[in-house]
Amino acid sequence: MLKVLVVDDDRLARQGIIAVMPWAAFDMEVVGEANSGERALEILQDQHVDLLITDLAMPAMSGLDLIRGVRTDYPHIWNVVLTFHQDFGLIQEALRLGAIDYIAKTQMEQAKMEDVLERIASRIQQELSQRTLRSSGSMDAWESNVQASLITSGKTREAAICRELLVFIALEESVRLGQPRECPLWNREQLYEVSYGIWAVENPGKDVDVPMDKQDLIMELERNGLNQGWMILHITDRQLTEHELLRRFLSAYREIHLFYDYRADMVLYTPPVERIHDRHPGWTDQEIDLLREKWSSLFWVLDDEIFESMLEELEHFRLPLPQLKTVFYAARMNWQRIVPDELSEKLQPPGSQAYWMDWMEWLKTVRSLLGNKIGKSGYFDEIQHGVMKALAYIDRNIGSDIRHSDLANEAMMSKGYFSRCFKNIVGKPFHDYIRDARMEHAMVLLEQTANPIFRIAEQCGYPNEKYFSRVFRAQTGMLPSEFRSFKARG
Structure with a gap:
């Protein structure tokens, strides 16, 4: 049974969470509640706790300060953040301090409580699995975790x-x-x-x-x-x-x-x-998406400082290799639209035996390839950055109606000049680039989701299924349904 402590200075919010959550269904039990970080630390001195759910915004000792103290004195405890505001920076700081998830109070009424606890339980299970805490054989994983924490705190260690x-x-x-x-x-x-x-x-x-x-x-x-x-x-x-x-x-x-x-x-x-x-908590889907968006854009190709900063950020995040690969899966599709076909093989990431030092060399090679292609256009840096902004705009709005005027405004150019610059820098007209990006996005959705074709057409920015299917067949030689069946057969 996983022991839970709920911390919130709002009594009604605290008691509401305790009352509505189906704790027993996920082998959890609330063993205490506290109205402040100070009181929570007092409880932890006498009561064993496995999971701490704490509000971020509390007087005197904030939720972040509480997590810092718990991480130092009780490293076995998992932390979940409870917050009214989905402030990305604040939540990200909590995650870096060791929180495994966050719950937005504003979504509590809409969300099923079972889904919330299932997500938390799944993250705990995933973390246990990643750190091979189950490899002790007959010892139960929860028991292993508790014993490790007691040893760390010096209570059972000789x-x-x-x-x-x-x-x-x-x-x-x-x-x-x-x-x-x-x-x-x-x-x-x-x-x-x-x-x-x-x-x-x-x-x-x-x-x-x-x-x-x-x-x-x-x-x-x-x-x-x-x-x-x-x-x-x-x-x-x-x-x-x-x-x-x-x-x-x-x-x-x-x-x-x-x-x-x-x-x-x-x-x-x-x-x-x-x-x-370091237990190195897993990162949220939002953080992974943000990294993927940064590497999909090409600003890092043009700016040395941005590139070095993004490398440092990746090394700081220390994503497990499978997650690191997902960051660059979508990014690589964006890069391939710019690099000539004969060079696209160099965009393939390092193999399974590689280390981070190999990945850094690979990214430097990719940057050189992309930089050479963009640099051959001969435009000033301001023009190149404008086109990069347009590319990022396309990536963000792939499921929407993308107009010529929107892209020109994003690049801060006239429509005619933008069209000419885009083609010379990227190597194809912007409407061809958008079509290719939508087709690649459609292929991913057809292969990885069970969404109906009309829904995928909407997600890729097409007004109806019929038009989408016609474009898809012209580009791939197959209807969307045929492509999905082909991929399903392996």
Whole structure:
């Protein structure tokens, strides 16, 4: 049973949430309520809680401050934000602090309460799955999470005798998993297998004559071949010397952070303590959509600062690889309308064995390709930016009637001059570009949704199904229904 604490300075709102939510249907139980952040922290000292639902706007201690305190003292607790205002910046800050979801009070009456709790329960389940908290076998996932939090807070953990650790994480299927055991730099008693493909060495250098200067250690690791096929972490956080807790944190680290931290030229990596402890909450659909929109537009192609800022933003978000791929799936379709067919292969993202450093190189290559195509037009930066604004406008309004005058106004040009500039920069007339964008959007909807054809026509900006089908067939050689059947057959 998941224990829930509801925090809101509005008594009626607080009690209303407690009364209307079908907690038992999702194996949840409200074990407390508080009218302030201070009172919530008092309750947490005596009452075990798994899920905290807190209002953002409260006097004295805000919901954000409460989440900060809970994340520090009770890292096992999941946080959900309750707010009257869907302020993206405020909600995003809460999510970055560890909140797994948010509930808008203004939507409570329209939404089914079952849907709200189902979404929250699903996010918790997804987070547990991502961090392999179920890999303990017979131990229940909820129980595992609670035990981890107790260990972290020091309530069940015995005094650690390990000062530091070297952790070896296998990077390839082909690596010899027993290789760390064969290394003469430590004895067998210091080494143990944390999880499949993860080994740890306690107190490297103890009882073995190995110099512990970092550079000397790196040279010894290279000499013994451990710099190939392994990510080696140097950990000095004493809390992580408890074996079960170490297993869970390192499994989570391998799932998310290793992809972003790995560098081919780095032998020994000392991760920040907060990165090893970070539960790294999942990101909302709104945040993913915002990232996708930014990369679909082409402003980052023309501006070095914007490009570097967007790279930093992606690395900060640390999306799991499947989500990272979804960000660039739609963006890549926009890029392909500009890059010549013979170069479109270079727009394919890196393979499954790649790391973030490879993705950054790929994005730099894509930027160079797009920049060369746009730069050949010979127009001033202001004109190029105007056309980029028009492209972003098309992407945002693909399901609406897009008029020539709207695009010209967006680009701040006359209609005639805009048409000429657009064709010279993008490589095709704007109405052809819009048609291609709508066709690609239609293909995605036909393949990934069960929406009827007339509805897809509306979503792609066409006034009726008949006209949409005629255009679709002219471009693809198939009717929309035929295309859907073809994709369904695989």
